[in-house]
Amino acid sequence: MQLSAKTLRQGKWHMRKKMIRQHWPLYLFLLPTVVYFLLFRFYPLYGLQLAFKNYRVVDGIAGSPWVGLDNFRRFFSTADFGKLMWNTLGVSVFTLIFTFPLPIILALLLNQLPSLRYKKLVQTTVYAPHFISTVVMVGMIFLFTSPSSGLINKIIEGFGGKAIHFTAEPGWFVPMYVISEIWQSTGWGSILYLAALAGVSPELHEAALVDGANKFQRVWHIDIPGILPTIVIMMILNAGKIMNVGFEKAYLMQTSLNIRASEIIATYVYKRGVLKSQISFATAVGLFESVVNMILVLIVNWISRSVTDSSLF
């Protein structure tokens, strides 16, 4: 006897219904979060249609007239477009290049440190900047780089140099952004690699010791290959953020004098959309950024899956 597909399907639905009835509290647990995701994460996607419309408050999202790709055309043809892309990519690529390897090196050094107490002291200290807010971080940058009283300029003057007005020169925006990022995130970033290093088999180190390998050789041939999978995963995660320069720090670091280098896509969207109420135009710019980001994540994920077998999804 063969069961018909229909009976099978009915059986499956029956099972599911039974399961839901049996475990109904689980659905109650989920309810607030499902509502939250639908309202605050998925409903805004519906608002993205404004990128192809001319938003008028009285007509609302659905009633505003369609304008096709006009908003995008306008964005691509403004003088701002090239500059924004260049600034956004510049900040993120330099941040990535400089902030990626340092936590790995820090973790390798910490892992080999003979004194556990000193290791603990260094760890506690280098993790601390992670807890400083972006506002305070940028406040510190402004204080330290002040041309008249900042510590950094006092040091430059101490060596006989001339004080630099860091926050007024566009050329210093990216270096200041990257250096403060290194200062704040290197310690915290090393936690993952330290965890991976703790998983490297001690037997490998013992065998290498018997063969007469010194510490440097053991770090190079055992520790680094041991944490390579973690490094690859972190690389994918980071590459996905290339177009995604955080609004918060860049916006705070902007001054009227460095705006040429510090205006990035996210701050531009804020100014056009929220401050100047050019809702449709800003939505289009934001959508452009989101799509480029998503494509980058998918590409990097695909490359990594075909080259190293590890991927996120």
Next chain:
Amino acid sequence: MKRPRNGIALSRADKAFDVLDYILLTIAFLLVAYPLYFVVIASVSDPIAVYEGRVIIWPIKPTLEGYARIFSYESLFIGYKNTLLYTLIGTAINVVMTITAGYALSRKELVGRNVMMMGVMFTMIFSGGMIPNYLLVRSLGLYNTMWALILPGAVSTWNLIVCRTFFQQTIPDELREAAELDGCGDTGFFLRVVLPLSSSIIAVMVLFYAVSHWNSYYNALIYLSSTSKYPLQLVLRNILIVNTLDDMVNDVATQAAQQRMGDLIKYGMIIVSSLPLLVLYPFLQKYFVQGVMIGAIKG
């Protein structure tokens, strides 16, 4: 055995490695610690000495004037009070929602689990962005209320996944089956068995969410218009970055002296606003580290 023969050369290479290790880590330590230490000593030194670059190792002519001016600045207290309120209510909502949903999503019996996880993952790589969210908050009538700082970030996708991973790994199916045989339902099992076993993940979630509420300014910048609702970080922004110090330095005679006094106040502000976190952090460090590691297992 090769070892004894190479013993001396080996230990020399190893010793060189250790020395280099100590030197590099000491440099790293100083590069991180000194700016923090400098903020502390600059906040209690004579502003003229700071201005002239003479404050390097110890405070010079110690003064508490900066702090005196900070504590007579009313907006700071309003900001502090607002932030405490937002952090308490926000974190409570965050943690309850994330823990319950994370637990439900960890259960294999949940119908539609894969679809929901895919939906959650999707929001990690694609989102509506700033403007659609802004319109949503306005149309829900949340604009310029504290709920605009709490509801849009009620659940963090990353934390939700961390919680789910934790429950999958720490609550064995057998435990639940045994409880079920004893007549314990899902709610009872969650309250009486799961929660007591989850104190570490709850601590991690409370800390992660509380720190992000304490430090956030983005939502407040976009969604708040009245200064009486400003959280601490927006008050700080006005002082540290927009440089609006008027009330606090108006009585100082010259503009140069005003600027020096302003710097003193700013150093003190950094301390006053970061103090709760920096004081608590060494005691809570282990939970933070734990949280990063649970997240890493999934990654």
